[in-house]
Amino acid sequence: MRIALVSTMRTSVPPPRAGSVELLVALLAEELQRRHHQVTVFAPGDSKVGTRVLSVLSSGYHHDRTIWDWRLAEFMQLGLAYEHAGEFDLINSHVYCYALPFARLVDVPTVHTLHICPTPEIVRYCRMYPEGRYVLISEFQRGFFEDVPVAGVVHNGIDTRAFPFSGRADGYLAFIGDLRADKGPLEAIRAARTAGIPIRIAGPATEYFEQAIKPELDGRSVEYV
Numbered sequence: 433m434r435i436a437l438v439s440t441m442r443t444s445v446p447p448p449r450a451g452s453v454e455l456l457v458a459l460l461a462e463e464l465q466r467r468h469h470q471v472t473v474f475a476p477g478d479s480k481v482g483t484r485v486l487s488v489l490s491s492g493y494h495h496d497r498t499i500w501d502w503r504l505a506e507f508m509q510l511g512l513a514y515e516h517a518g519e520f521d522l523i524n525s526h527v528y529c530y531a532l533p534f535a536r537l538v539d540v541p542t543v544h545t546l547h548i549c550p551t552p553e554i555v556r557y558c559r560m561y562p563e564g565r566y567v568l569i570s571e572f573q574r575g576f577f578e579d580v581p582v583a584g585v586v587h588n589g590i591d592t593r594a595f596p597f598s599g600r601a602d603g604y605l606a607f608i609g610d611l612r613a614d615k616g617p618l619e620a621i622r623a624a625r626t627a628g629i630p631i632r633i634a635g636p637a638t639e640y641f642e643q644a645i646k647p648e649l650d651g652r653s654v655e656y657v
Contacts, residue, residue, distance in 0.1 A: 437461055438474040438513045438525040441505045443492035445479040450610070453526050453547050456588055457481075460524075472520070474513045488512050503530075510534050529554055532561050543567055543583065549614060550576035604630040611641040621648050632657050 439445050439457040446458035457473065461481045464471050471483045477490040488508045493499035506527055513531075517523060517538040524543045525531035535542035545567045548554065558564060558580045565583045568574055574582060605627075607620040617633060624631035632655045633645065641656075648654050 433521045434470045434472075434519060435464055436472050436474060436513055436516070436520045436523045437464075438510065438523065438527055438531065439479075440527055441476055441487075441489055441492055441502070441509050442494045443476065445473055445475040445481055445485075452588070456547075457526055459589060459591055472516070474509055486512060486516065506530055514538055529557060532557060532564060535564065536561065541565060545569070545586070546573065549573070555580060604632055606632050606634065608634045611635040611638050611645055613640055613644070617641075618644050618648070621645070621654055625653065630655070 437457050437460060440453055443451045443454055445454045445461070447454040454475070457475065458479075458481055461471050461473050461483060465483055471481075473479060473481050473483060473485050475481075475485055475487060476492040477485065477487040478492075479485045479487075489496075489499070489505060493502045493505050499505055507530060510525070510527060510531055511534070513523065513525075514534045514537065517540045520540055522543065523531070523535070523538075523540055524545060525535075526545050526547060528548055529544060529546060531542055531544055535544070543565045546554075547569060550558075550573055555576050558566060558577070562581055564581075566577065566580065567583050568577070568585045569588050571585055574585060605620070605624050607617050609615050609617070611617050611633070617635070621631055621633070630653045633649075634657050635641075645656070649656050
């Protein structure tokens, strides 16, 4: 199949550091090519995915402070993707729910992979496009889409090659990621305490970290590294 993968314009695919959606798109592009599909990735121009990359920007807006209107960058990139719609058998958008109005303008089917926690507003817009092929990344999301057709749930994959197995445990848990309320670092701390296992927290310090996580640090059972 001829498949278009539309990533965000935040950062390159794969990302140089953090970027969950961008990393997932990179892994998806790699696997689809391995299965002999013809893949085009719509992402910042400095992306390196071993196949054709089309973009309205040479690099992501996360790294360019002159690009302050990031939503406009996303819509311009989606416009580019749908200008090329006739070249594909399928378009898979990973850009929030922004592809919804574009998808109805072309005959090529679009799969909308929703990496977001659905708000009532998002669900309302999805309800306006019942023909949308919505793929969720968790069963939790499905609960918000009771009256919206969902194609299925596909959990985010990981590259197991990047995490070699070790039969030796160092006696602690680890939370690595964005230290925001919606990522659950505080819940991870509570789970570790319930299990009686020390936990180490790693991630960029944020206002939420200062307010919610820092008071939990004791240098023994809960450490920030």
